Amino acid sequence: MKRTILLAAMMATAAPVGAQAQACADADRVPITWSTIAGFYTDAMAKLVAGFEADHCVKVNVVNIDNSQLYNKQVIEMVGETGAYDVVTLETSEKAEFAENGFILPMTEYFADKKAQLDDVAPTLAALTVQYKGDVWGLPYYTYTAGYIYRADLLEDAGEKEAFKAKYGYDLAVPTTWKQHRDIAEFFTRKKGAMLKGAPLEKDFYGVGLMAGPFPEIQDEMSGVIWSQGADWLTDDGVVPVDAVEKAMNDYLALMQFAPPxxxxxxxxxxxxxxxxxxIAQTYSFFLDQWPNAAQTETLVPGARMGVAEAPEKKAYIGGFLLAVSASSTHPKEAMDFVAYLGGHDAQMEFAKAGGTSTLMSVLSDPQFADPANRAKTGHFGTLLAIFDSMKGFRSNLFDTPFGAKIYNTMQIPLQSAAAGQITARQAAEQLAAQVEKICGGPCPIGK
Amino acid sequence: MSQSLSVSAARRRPAAAPAMISDRWFSILLIVPAMAVILVFALLPLAYALNVSFRFADLTRGGIGAFVGLDNYRAVLADEMFWASVGVTLKFTVSAVVLEMVLGIAIAFLIHGATVGKGVIRSLMVLPLATSAAVTGLFWRYLYDTQFGLTNYFLGLLHLPQPNWLGDYTIALWSVVLFDVWQWTPFVALIALAGLQALPKEPFEAAELDGASTFRVLRTLTFPMLKPVLFLVLVLRTIDSVRLYDAVAVLTRGGPGTVTESMTFYLYRTGLKLFRMDYASTMAIFFLYAMLVASLFALRPLLKQFSTRASEG
Structure with a gap:
């Protein structure tokens, strides 16, 4: 009897979906194309797309593009108004440029009767990724907001704690200032054969891992440091604060000696x-979406235990992939539905279960993700909530200038030159200032 | 009877053809497809680039804008980063081409003198050429990897220093040169080998009978006779090296900083990252002009030689 009732219930539940699938033939489906980043939870996204197609008479074509090419490919299609992409994926610094140039459609009206959904986006993230000049421009579906990832087994080892206190005069713990972070980096930098946790090292060990390669991540790392000085990459007058950048760069250079070559x-x-x-013992200001990756250290390095915390001084890069609807989309309504679906609660729950880092407060604070059994996948959610809380109300001029994307794509060059020792921190800051002025044709406009 | 009829019909056909189309128009007709391709994919874009180079053209600020005269040319000439990229390109071209020529010719002589395995060696030498720089560059990036790369692993086994091949700004460009030399030396070697094998035997036999030293044979016979082939390879490799892009894009992305940023990579960054199509087009025009002038000087002796041979023929 129970089985019959269960079967009937299942059939009743399945009926609308089946009816929908029957009602919508493949030929009738409205095609929309989503350009997104190759390799970022592509499999999980494919499942979510299938879920959307089950409920909507839409066919979603997913175009996976390498991260380094995504921005330029999208801009070219937007400028040409080709309609090749209905939904685009934007980095935080690209939002203002796309909005200002009319490349994407505002979704303020669309969300007028969906306020609860909009309010569920972590407010700090929403302020930086969604809002521009009073309008809503889409929904973020993924956040790579930065924090601090470290080897907890090292920071909590009694022998190491004792040695650290003897050398620096204070307790070894999760750093709350960049000075402490630097001390920890110095303390754990050791040569092969030296002792670590009472055992000899089989290879050189380094105090910190840095992302100083020829990629934009170097400025993401440094952003937290700049912001914790009370400065920003661009002043309210739209120019680079050379002294502040020089100081942050010098701090970075001081850490380079404790990082692997x-x-x-x-x-x-x-x-x-x-x-x-x-x-390595710890990261600098580092993307917390990498936590599931970092947690693998526990199985790969004997005795390792990983920890995650807010970055020192509670300031870190706030990053998210914004989904927005192209102004040249031929099916904007369906595209907006898709954005609302991927950024919505149900899809974000599935995304989080697959190891993705959600953007919604309701998902990040869901008790199931705080369960120790899920620690390897979602152990960073609590820290993310704390970061969003610490940075409440924060805005960066880098994300509010329509030249943000171009600046973001350029700033790595002088910063990396300095990190490599080719130029000084001062020269890097001055070169950055000169290049930003050239990009903006003078002081950069800031549109909040 | 039927056979003789068909033969006579076949004989009549060539006589009828000139009446339909002259040789001149027939030859024009033959090159029309090639000319159409050149027109659509080379000349029209060139004309468009020339037009853009005289305008304000920021794709993210209104697209192709107003006529600005020579402003873009002035800006590019005053751009330090442009000249730095020109310097990188020249440094790369000179070092890579010299190394490839020297090594390639030496390898060609070695293979030419070999008694066994020539075919296998020739086949193996084609491998680096048969794969795109984007793919082989990826392999080399892993070989160069400071932490997990094979190169440093073997250097470590030999207790030799393990350089940061792509991260150390003093050697990053030479790492790109080394990659290019690995990929293109076989090309020089194969062409030089083909040239060597095509040389007539008689002068060398006569020199041997006269007791000429190896050095003298090389200096007075081999190299002078190989000169046209080697010169052609030199020109081809130089043109290709100046266009350096793939290796930089895959191995270093122009870094550290701009140490390996070639002219084409800077052009790409200006055009497709900053979307300043005006500056990018201006740089492209400079680039084209420089290449045309250089090619004219470089190819003049070769063209002269060809025309002399043609007139002799």
């Missing part, structure tokens, strides 16, 4: 490889 060629995946290879 490969720091000059790697980005986040390289740092994670160093962590999993047992080469």
């Amino acid at each position: 490969a720091a000059l060629t790697v980005t986040y995946d390289g740092v994670m490889n160093q962590m999993k290879d047992g080469q």
